[in-house]
Amino acid sequence: MSNSFKTILDTASEITRATTLISANKRKIEQELSRPLAEIRKKLAEGKISEDEKSSILSELKALLNALLSSPRNLRDHGHCGDLLTLITALERQSSQSQGIMNRFLTRESRENFTNNPPQVLVINPGSTSTKIARFKGNKKTHEFEIHLSPDSKDNVQTRTDSILNWMHKNQLSLHQLSGISCRGGFIHPVPSGTYKITSVMLEDLKQPEIEHASNMAIMIGRNLARYSDNKDDILLTTSDPVVCDEMEMVERITGFIKIKMDGTGAHYLNHKAVHSFIASILNEKKVNLNGITAHIGGGSSLARHKNGRVTGLINAFSGIPSANRSGKLDLPRVIKGIENNEITLKELKKITYSQGGLLSLAGTNDFRALSSFVKRGATEEQREKINLLFKFYARQIAQGIFKLMGDGEDVDFVAVTGGLARSSEISSQLYEILSEHFTLVFVPGSLEHESLAAGLMNGLNNPGYLKNYLKERDKLAEKRKKQNSLLDTTIFKRKILYRKHGSPIKSLDQLVDSTVIKVQENYSPVVAIIGADNEDAILAAKRANQQGSYRIAKFILIGDYEKINRIAYDYDLVIDNDNFTIEDHENPIDRGIELYDQGKIHILMKGSLHTDEILRGVFRYLKKSGKLKPGELISHSVVMDIPTRNKLAVISDAAVNPYPDTEKRIKIIENNLKVAKYLNLSMPKVAILSAIENINKSVASSIEADKISGRFADRKDCIVEGPLSFDVAMNSKIAKEKKYSGQIQGNADILIVPDIDAGNILYKSLTTQSNAVCAGIILCGDIPIILTSRGDSARSKLASIGLSVISYFHS
């Protein structure tokens, strides 16, 4: 055993000893603390704690908490920290008229300035079936009430306004003494969190809300109420932390589908922010320094990750956890299957997403309390078991969400569970079990929304600088999101490039282009000269083959009339940078092209506006003169067809250059096409010499000739050449079998040698026009590849043609 290994073992047992010590100490604390805490809880529940007693208890608990928090986070006794914090928050909230909370939410200046002359403010919080309303005087909440909608009256802004006026009248509250009204923010446009002054722009934005929701009425009700007031011009109208806050980190906005981007809107921001700042205040921390997660669980649920004072991550009922009436995130393949099998309709999907899913779908109620009481009375054994499972399911979904929000790898100082469901002992006990060991888990049942709304307004009353400008923040955020979106929409590869093994046979034109891309990446971009570049098709093809951020399989020199080329280049946004694209002003493009080729400045020729004949004549002259055309070599044309019904490519030759070749010429054509087979990585290409029949028949001249030609290749080991073959035998294995063809080519030919230009042209055009075949063409001319594209070619075909010639260039 080596020494170092022994040291490790020693250290490990040292750690074990230390951990045991920590556990023992935790137990010791548990023994000492559990009883007094239980007592306080009991007294608190019974409401037996006097104000004086409370402050002394609070200061003791806080001292204890501080002591426990001073240990490093990973060794911290999270369980007890959480217990203490839960109790402290509960005690603070116990104080009469919410003063404890208000004092924590109001700024120091506000508190001081308002001691003598406390402002009166109204808080409006409309829900789907009621309007919650609260009235504050300074740091005291003097009234709080829920006005239920009468089932007979219409639900609109006016009726709700009237009902509030009515309530105020009954409670002898004067509208004229109000300094401000704070309204729950509805679906205005996304903004960062904070307190905003209500403006006409906001009202305008509310006219077309993203989602119809009762909270959208709050701002209009507030505006209405203010109008009835004598001092309507002095009433300050605000809203704080609306549901459409958006502070989400860019990385969180990405989904696995480029068309769908997330944002931070649609959560209980008001309460998330309130709970976060309440806890920060209790812990005497600045909000920006306190990182944590708040889980608002209730009829709807959402989880918020607080980092540096912003909600950087979010999970709501649409992006994750199910709620009382929303399904939460569903497994898409199952949804798709359900739709395909007509088990789910789009309408149903919409319903369960927005209003009929979640608990309602699982248990037939949207009320967790109903479930709890049903367990106590009336439920069968199975039903009880299912209900327990459901509580477990909800707790686990929430806990998983919380862990998911930890995905940024940074620690959290606390996790708070708040909202109506935090009161449910079934859910909170499960959550406690899962989370309390890992986090300082604090329960803040209910919400601090009204206090937060009131305090935001009062802070604004005290200091107008506290209020944010809606228009400015809205537009700033929109601009930021727009920039982010354009970055997220940046194309990386236009068509997915699927990498394949070197040397494996190319089976489609897309693979051909991919291979070209890789070939060029490994080597360099060859230079293509477009002969007569005042041609739209050639320019478009060149543009396809050299696009910033997409492909760059070749560079281009555009030879021809300067003015005309410039015009086309302008129209098609071709960037003439004298590298990727260069214009060469010349009155005789073919001569110039060949001159550049001779100087080694270009590698491939491409037909532009000049006639094919002219180009071939020029090239032929040059090859002959320079001795570059070896004796026996022939210029010929090959077209590579990608036929959708076939799983491999087919090369057809010669359908363009040699109209009626004799036997010797056709042998040379086959040799040229064997080169093309090499470009396609075909190790043993199968060449079919086509005729009308697969037998030798004296009355069919092409069959006799095919036999002659195939005989010439009989000894070859590098290819299989058979003929005569009919097209169906060469291309369809079933037919080959049916016709009992005995050769090696059984419908799987790679190269089709046609008898003459008529047959070739008819074959190739019928494939492209009738079978959606796509083709790439090339002229083999000694070592000079020549690209031909025509107006009939699709963009894909043009690109493939260039690709083929680039591969050809690297082969030679």
Added chain:
Amino acid sequence: MLPEIPSDFDDNIQYMKYHNKTMSNRKEFWKKQAENLVWDQDFTQVVTENFIKGELKWFENGKLNAFLNIFNNIKKQSGFDQDCFILMNNNEIEEKYNYREIMTTAVATMELFQNIGVKKDDRVLLFLPNGKNAITSLLALSAIGAAAIPFSTSYPPAFLLEVMEDCQSKALLIDSSYQNSKYQEKIQKLNESVEKDLIYDFNSHSVKTTKTDPEDLIKEHDFGSVSAPAPLFISYHPTGARKPRGYTFATGGFLVQAKYTYAKLLHNHNSTSTQKHLYFDGKYSSPTALAYGIWGCFCNGDCLVLNSASINPEQAQLKEISKVGSHTTLMIRPPRLSELTVKSDSDQKFFDRIILHGDICSPRLVKKLQNLTKNPENVISLWIQKQSGCSIIHTLPSAPLNRPGSMGVPAFTVEPFILNDFGQSCPTNQSGELVFSASWPAMATSIYNQKKRFYELHFNKFQGYFNSNDGVRKDSDGFYWFMKRLDDVFKLDGYSLSTSELETVLSGDPEIGETAVIGIEGSESGDDISLFVAPYDKTVLSDPQRGENVKKIIRARIKEKFGDFALPSQIQLLSELPRTKTGKLVRRLLYRIAKKDIMPREDLSHVANPDSIETILNNDGGNSNE
């Protein structure tokens, strides 16, 4: 502070450095150039401009007399015996005048004009052939302070009548001694339609000069001070059936820049003291001829050579022409040289300089012409438009600043921008429209009596920019390269109509929408146009009845603003116009759609919003092949 600017530059980087300095010291730069003229009253402001509104004014409150400036300059410099104007007929010198003769005749002409009631701020039409009368009339009018409206003899009388009406001209100058049958017909028609006392025929009045000493003559006459912003001349263009467009050029600004740019590009080379001859191939009446041929040339004491015939530019002919002076510059439009073949074997370097202007110069042509000048860099191309007055982008006669085929580099103080159709600045080498954010002195200041149209045509497309309708790119060395004219002009029933003019009018109408006008040449009834419209109100697209209504409105609008001749043969409504990624209208595709020449698998890889034309392609494209 503006540093001393060297006369030659080591490289383009050094040029750009100085160019930048002149841009940030634009006012100081032009103030300094203005000091080369004699001002009767100093200007208070070098320039005030507002490109958002399309307004500009140079040398406000300044007063000067253009004629006296030429006089003073020649007196100071080379003297009155120097050649001033030569008229050739093909290779032969027909008439030759020195400054003494031209100046004295101009004063006599001025007297005559005054006798027929021409006063300061009046407008006078010149309908004269290249010749002494045209030259002295221009000088005489400037001496009075009246605006010249020069025309060559090729204009139809109907158009002249329209212009006379539009600008309320005080007189129409003709010369019935000019023996040209077409011209004779035209002036006969004019004589029939114009009041007698408005026509002034040089043939029936003899301009007599009693005195031969111009200095005495000058002393005897009163020359008014002309306000710098007052028009020196107005350049009229026919524009379809709409009111003619008369671009006004201000006396002060035009003179300052013409003198400067001529000196810079044509005069100051070799030995500066010797006089140069400028052979200007073309008519005296275009803004370019006025800038370089007349005002630039005379303000620098050089001699202008015009031809009464239209020469056929061949090497031998050009050689003859060059012999008119010891230092001859040829100024010519490139298309005139398209057939020129140059034998480079013999020494044919007979021109001091060749100045190309008014059209694209291909690198091939420039290289060919380099065989005809003493140094290859002495072939210069100028980018000038009707509205620009002088050249503001040009190559320079020094090797590092002369790239064959390029438009060149921006003139001092001029800052060009290249914007794509979204109004964003184009990166290097990416093509877009050439625009300017600030004015230069010689630039047209308005369209006579049509301030709004001036704004609509030139400032409306990109807010705060003067647009050129030229598509260009700029390379990494700062050279500009012309790519294409963005404004197609075609003929309909004998009227010429520009796409931009029609598009501006229709797209500006809230009831219509964004419009693309596609000209189709050579249909049965001559040229034809086709309209593609993306209505502002998209709901129109789904309601055929309302769609028809929009088409009706379009037709009515065209009838009202242009006339029946401009009615399109077809109007197609689209959700949006097809554009490339940088916002360029894909006109070639629209053209093919209009001609129903669409392939079944049309390559739309360059269209950023192919959805916009999908419905049309599916309707029309399908039946062409299947």
